Amino acid sequence: MSGLQAGAEQRREEPSARASSPSRFVLGLDVGSTVIRCHVYDRTARVRGSSAQKVENVYPQPGWVEIDPDALWTQFVAVIKDAVKAAGVQMHQIVGLGISTQRATFITWNKKTGHHFHNFISWQDLRAAELVKSWNNSLVMKLLRGSCRVLHFFSRSKQMLTVSRFNFTTQHATLRLIWILQNLSEVRKAVEEDNCCFGTIDTWLLHKLTKGSSYATDYSNASTTGFFDPFGMCWSKILANLLSLPLSILPPVKDTSHNFGSVDEEIFGVPIPVVALVGDQQSAMFGECCFQTGDVKLTMGTGTFLDINTGNSPQHVNGGFYPLIGWKIGQEVVCLAEGNAGDTGTAIIWAQKLDLFTDAAETEKMALSLEDSEGVYFVPSFNGLQAPLNDPCACASFMGLKHSTSKYHLVRAILESIAFRNKQLYDMMQREIQIPVTNIRADGGVCNNAFVMQMTSDLINAKIDRPAHFDMSCLGAATLAGLAVGFWADKEELQKLRQSEMVFKPQKKWQEYEMNMENWVKAVKRSMNWYNKT
Numbered sequence: 001m002s003g004l005q006a007g008a009e010q011r012r013e014e015p016s017a018r019a020s021s022p023s024r025f026v027l028g029l030d031v032g033s034t035v036i037r038c039h040v041y042d043r044t045a046r047v048r049g050s051s052a053q054k055v056e057n058v059y060p061q062p063g064w065v066e067i068d069p070d071a072l073w074t075q076f077v078a079v080i081k082d083a084v085k086a087a088g089v090q091m092h093q094i095v096g097l098g099i100s101t102q103r104a105t106f107i108t109w110n111k112k113t114g115h116h117f118h119n120f121i122s123w124q125d126l127r128a129a130e131l132v133k134s135w136n137n138s139l140v141m142k143l144l145r146g147s148c149r150v151l152h153f154f155s156r157s158k159q160m161l162t163v164s165r166f167n168f169t170t171q172h173a174t175l176r177l178i179w180i181l182q183n184l185s186e187v188r189k190a191v192e193e194d195n196c197c198f199g200t201i202d203t204w205l206l207h208k209l210t211k212g213s214s215y216a217t218d219y220s221n222a223s224t225t226g227f228f229d230p231f232g233m234c235w236s237k238i239l240a241n242l243l244s245l246p247l248s249i250l251p252p253v254k255d256t257s258h259n260f261g262s263v264d265e266e267i268f269g270v271p272i273p274v275v276a277l278v279g280d281q282q283s284a285m286f287g288e289c290c291f292q293t294g295d296v297k298l299t300m301g302t303g304t305f306l307d308i309n310t311g312n313s314p315q316h317v318n319g320g321f322y323p324l325i326g327w328k329i330g331q332e333v334v335c336l337a338e339g340n341a342g343d344t345g346t347a348i349i350w351a352q353k354l355d356l357f358t359d360a361a362e363t364e365k366m367a368l369s370l371e372d373s374e375g376v377y378f379v380p381s382f383n384g385l386q387a388p389l390n391d392p393c394a395c396a397s398f399m400g401l402k403h404s405t406s407k408y409h410l411v412r413a414i415l416e417s418i419a420f421r422n423k424q425l426y427d428m429m430q431r432e433i434q435i436p437v438t439n440i441r442a443d444g445g446v447c448n449n450a451f452v453m454q455m456t457s458d459l460i461n462a463k464i465d466r467p468a469h470f471d472m473s474c475l476g477a478a479t480l481a482g483l484a485v486g487f488w489a490d491k492e493e494l495q496k497l498r499q500s501e502m503v504f505k506p507q508k509k510w511q512e513y514e515m516n517m518e519n520w521v522k523a524v525k526r527s528m529n530w531y532n533k534t
């Protein structure tokens, strides 16, 4: 979906493909940070019609990232109608809707009126950076960590070990919500009066789709908020007590593939069942058929997300990779460990806005037209640096600029930085998660870029499979929805439908990049702590 400029894009598949189609379809939605898209899938998991619109983030102050909920709702409804139209089918032929969403982006609304109190506060928003720092260094956190260390010593409980190493981040919804409570008296009052609903995008869309009759989230979304205890599979009482937040403002948590309620008939003319809510990374994992322990997926979209299937129990936190629920379907619970980098596509879009190129697809050729970046390094940190460095105060920067530096060097340095971050995350995963890696599958807009894919494969010295269809979050949501309504029988059937487009194999030894990577790490370190006020 690169180069999506204006409001919308619609795609229609070849008529020959439709001729033999069965007459029922499922919809897979992906509400990303950059793009909101909908695909109409048939029983062979082929896309019959699509629609996409660019998400307009709002930046009220440096470091703040919001989304206007009314604008998002209008776009959400529009992409569904446009995709169904593009597929040349009728709404009554849609048997289920699966919605994958960017995670930990939240909103609060008035329980009685349904009106929101503020815009969505994005997972990329840094307004809670100071709160994060002070909470992480607070005496109460030190005491909590210390007592859990002792409890872990005696009990060997993974949960205690995790709490003993717990740190807040700005990506968690927790301290961004505390910021809202400290700064918006209306929300504080509503919480006191038990009149406040908290919701991530999935919950709020469900609320809108069902005109307020359903209020829920799923395990995958809940586990990414920072409020959830993946060991107890419930909202964390420890955190609620610590932050003095009533658990009553959080929605009930349901299975990922499950009947969440039907869309109010007024919206699409028919009551389509909402049968999957899922976090976008977990959805991509499901769409990639990473069903086995050790399966890994690398999503390069707005940010980079590296996830490994850790089986049916959560991993304890080791500092970088955090435990998540992948999905819960009936008795089956699949857990993941995830590491991420906040700026991937954001760096591409920024460079595009500067007119370094007109279409993201050009960047691959630009990078390949040079031998190297001539000692120019880019630090992708518009939203701070995540693990292993964990510095919300780091700045984005170019280092090593020379008179001879051209826009080609800048673009190559940006792409190289994405591959270097992938290597950093992969190494951290191998250090922290003691599970042998089986398959590695890539997706997300930036995986269109063969330069980044090849360099990543070289750096991690492993094969990376790129699927024929990259919009894995949509596919995952659609297949989870399809399982709930019997459109597909089981995961074995889904595995047979998966199509690989290309496998990138290591072509160079990673040592050939060693010096460059060391210089890049040096540039990263020099960009750290830049915005520190103290």
Ligand SMILES: Nc1ncnc2c1ncn2[C@@H]1O[C@H](COP(=O)(O)OP(=O)(O)O)[C@@H](O)[C@H]1O
Pocket (backbone or CB within 6 Å): 001, 002, 003, 031, 032, 033, 034, 035, 036, 300, 301, 302, 303, 344, 345, 346, 348, 349, 360, 361, 362, 363, 364, 443, 444, 445, 446, 447, 448, 449
């Ligand atoms: N060929 C390409 N090379 C580099 N980046 C690309 C390419 N094609 C798309 N992108 C980037 O992919 C990003 C969008 O990825 P996507 O997975 O759709 O995002 P999200 O799901 O986070 O909204 C955009 O930043 C876009 O510039």
Ligand SMILES: O=P(O)(O)OC[C@H](O)CO
Pocket (backbone or CB within 6 Å): 031, 032, 033, 034, 101, 102, 103, 104, 123, 224, 279, 280, 281, 301, 302, 303
């Ligand atoms: O918007 P994306 O697709 O990069 O995903 C964002 C993540 O879900 C944030 O946790």
